[in-house]
Amino acid sequence: MELPLLHLALVGTPNSGKTSLFNALTGSRQKVANYPGVTVERKEGFFVTPLGRQVSIVDLPGTYSLRGRSPDEEITRDFVLGKASGEALPDLVLCVADSTNLRLTIRLLLELKRTGRPMILVLNMFDIASRRGISVDVARLAKELGVPVVTSIAVRKGGTADLLALTDEISAKLSAEPAENSWRALSVAELRATQREADRIIADCVSLPARPDTLTSRIDSVVLHPVGGLVVLALILFVMFQAVFAWAQPLMELLNSGFDALGDFVHATLPAGLLQSFLQNGVISGVGSVIVFLPQIIIIFLFILLLEDFGYMARAAFLMDRIMGGAGLHGRAFIPLLSSFACAIPGIMATRVIDNKRDRLTTILIAPLMTCSARIPVYTLIISAFIPAKDVWGFINLQGLVMFGLYAAGITSALVVSFLIKFFMLRDYAPAPFMLELPDYKVPRLKSIAIGIYTRAKMFLQRAGTTIFSMMVLIWFLASFPQPPAGATEPAIDFSLAAIIGKALEPLLAPVGFNWQIAVALIPGMAAREVAVAALGTVYAIEGGKEAAEQIGQVLATKWSLATALSMLAWYIFAPQCASTLAVIRRETGSWTWMAVTFTYMLVLAYAASLLTYNVAVGLGAG
Amino acid sequence: MTDTHDTRRKMPLGLAQRGYTGVIQHLSAGDAGSALSDIELESRLIELGFVEGARVEVLHEGLVGRDPIAVRVDNITIAVRRREAMAIIVA
Ligand SMILES: Nc1nc2c(ncn2[C@@H]2O[C@H](COP(=O)(O)OP(=O)(O)OP(=O)(O)O)[C@@H](O)[C@H]2O)c(=O)[nH]1
Ligand SMILES: [Mg+2]
Numbered sequence: 001m002e003l004p005l006l007h008l009a010l011v012g013t014p015n016s017g018k019t020s021l022f023n024a025l026t027g028s029r030q031k032v033a034n035y036p037g038v039t040v041e042r043k044e045g046f047f048v049t050p051l052g053r054q055v056s057i058v059d060l061p062g063t064y065s066l067r068g069r070s071p072d073e074e075i076t077r078d079f080v081l082g083k084a085s086g087e088a089l090p091d092l093v094l095c096v097a098d099s100t101n102l103r104l105t106i107r108l109l110l111e112l113k114r115t116g117r118p119m120i121l122v123l124n125m126f127d128i129a130s131r132r133g134i135s136v137d138v139a140r141l142a143k144e145l146g147v148p149v150v151t152s153i154a155v156r157k158g159g160t161a162d163l164l165a166l167t168d169e170i171s172a173k174l175s176a177e178p179a180e181n182s183w184r185a186l187s188v189a190e191l192r193a194t195q196r197e198a199d200r201i202i203a204d205c206v207s208l209p210a211r212p213d214t215l216t217s218r219i220d221s222v223v224l225h226p227v228g229g230l231v232v233l234a235l236i237l238f239v240m241f242q243a244v245f246a247w248a249q250p251l252m253e254l255l256n257s258g259f260d261a262l263g264d265f266v267h268a269t270l271p272a273g274l275l276q277s278f279l280q281n282g283v284i285s286g287v288g289s290v291i292v293f294l295p296q297i298i299i300i301f302l303f304i305l306l307l308e309d310f311g312y313m314a315r316a317a318f319l320m321d322r323i324m325g326g327a328g329l330h331g332r333a334f335i336p337l338l339s340s341f342a343c344a345i346p347g348i349m350a351t352r353v354i355d356n357k358r359d360r361l362t363t364i365l366i367a368p369l370m371t372c373s374a375r376i377p378v379y380t381l382i383i384s385a386f387i388p389a390k391d392v393w394g395f396i397n398l399q400g401l402v403m404f405g406l407y408a409a410g411i412t413s414a415l416v417v418s419f420l421i422k423f424f425m426l427r428d429y430a431p432a433p434f435m436l437e438l439p440d441y442k443v444p445r446l447k448s449i450a451i452g453i454y455t456r457a458k459m460f461l462q463r464a465g466t467t468i469f470s471m472m473v474l475i476w477f478l479a480s481f482p483q484p485p486a487g488a489t490e491p492a493i494d495f496s497l498a499a500i501i502g503k504a505l506e507p508l509l510a511p512v513g514f515n516w517q518i519a520v521a522l523i524p525g526m527a528a529r530e531v532a533v534a535a536l537g538t539v540y541a542i543e544g545g546k547e548a549a550e551q552i553g554q555v556l557a558t559k560w561s562l563a564t565a566l567s568m569l570a571w572y573i574f575a576p577q578c579a580s581t582l583a584v585i586r587r588e589t590g591s592w593t594w595m596a597v598t599f600t601y602m603l604v605l606a607y608a609a610s611l612l613t614y615n616v617a618v619g620l621g622a623g
Numbered sequence: 624m625t626d627t628h629d630t631r632r633k634m635p636l637g638l639a640q641r642g643y644t645g646v647i648q649h650l651s652a653g654d655a656g657s658a659l660s661d662i663e664l665e666s667r668l669i670e671l672g673f674v675e676g677a678r679v680e681v682l683h684e685g686l687v688g689r690d691p692i693a694v695r696v697d698n699i700t701i702a703v704r705r706r707e708a709m710a711i712i713v714a
Binding site for chain 2: 220
């Protein structure tokens, strides 16, 4: 008879390697990184044990106790206690520990035992523990704790063999009888007692060498130096933005000429007409103009993934805590904000680790102000068209400097907005505590970085192929129809729907220096920021007529004034041009109101910033 | 634990300088003036391993107001603000 599905759950303190184990067992590619609080959702996966048992395993957010202080910890608590709606209790809980740091997990395990669920203690990261000379008397530990104990190395091939074997052994003799759940929230005295008990057991079963991780302390003496640390942080961000420009350039040019050649080929092979125009102007100029930014997006992700895997994120939070505190946030919020450089959506999800509701809400509201990678195409396009690529002070690329300035403007405005929110809306506010484990540094693993980049690149291309492509079809259609009447002398596009819509909106946007082409591009740009670039590509390509092989950047340089270009940059620092972000804000705050608030305040800021930039620039003679 | 600890003066960890090493004597959440309730603060500190008898060392401090501090508690490093660290009485 087929045995029923075996339900496993991964529970443990943050950063102990639960998701790494989950990935190793199920072959999935969930996000792994070296800081506490990476996983904020429950994720289910499936695998088959060596003896052929079908298993469902659930990865959960890390937690120090079952009290459920923040939304992510509540997910874990509810799952373990069977409070999650429609969820079966796990048949077997895998309590995952970082072997170099057993105190907190063993305390958690003593608390978990009260839930009555069958359990295994998994001593993960056993490779690091062995390297440091930590030795664990596994048999004795199992006896003292009253649960089976097994070692594992989640990131090494075959590192979970013992765990799998033990799972088979235990699942064969699991009783169907429901065990009693005697868990209730622990009092302070009970917490203390469990920690004491844990410390006693560790003293009996684990021998720690006298040498701590000297590499981590040496790096930290520089990276966490009160002044030096901030300099290092600024330097890292600065190098990141320089790299986005300097390293990506050759590849982007290659892609660019590739798309140009493709456009020329289509132009030459197909007869002039709608199909030729659709392929050349709509698809190749539009979608192509976004895809050329892939190298830049990969570089920014590479930096963020390296920082995350190395263990720097928690340090950045430490350094920024007081500075963020001045704006009414706490350091913990810096990690979601830094992730928002890649994309605001995971950034907003990551705020689940923030326990204080108001802190979390403020962080959600300002996360979209951080410069996400979707702004890169817009920024780069305008910067390369209008800012000369010369070096200042001999070594700093001026274009990179402007890019850095735009990122800085994003961060600064996020802090200012947060300050204003705290000041006007959440007055009676006391600073929430900042308590964060600083994990030991780990050498970033090539494989996980490669997987991370691959997934992001795939996502970007998928978006180019779906959202951006369909928006382009729409824009191409609007810009091509209705066709001009016979004998018309004006450019064909002037008769199109796009021109009609754009010109209707133009008076609204004229004060900020936007022409009707920009107005049209901003509408599909509400779906996703990069779309605006593609839309401009298409509109100008159609307007340019048959010889439109010119690159969009060159077109802009001749069609826009510098003031318009700068105004557009200012607009994109703030504008709420991303439907998915707004949807996530609605989901995470559980309210349409906050979504509307975000949308409105960002739109107002965008308009105000553009208005100011445009008028100052015109006043200075850049009109 | 050396016996110098018995003779050293008790003080809150929140006042300790960088380089300070000591042993936790007790927790006194009421003195911290944290935004958290006393029980909540004490629970969290215990969950992060701040219990009586644990060895602590102040490894790093931030720039502004020398806050927050990075504290070695046995063999892990925890960042806390000085305000919350006032609840940890060491000697
Ligand atoms: N050397 C080594 N590193 C490991 C091992 N398991 C995990 N890691 C690393 O430890 C870090 C944390 O791993 P995660 O799997 O993200 O930890 P987690 O428990 O899911 O963390 P949260 O989701 O934040 O609770 C990552 O940098 C992993 O690469 C292991 O067995 N050996
Ligand atoms: Mg995880």
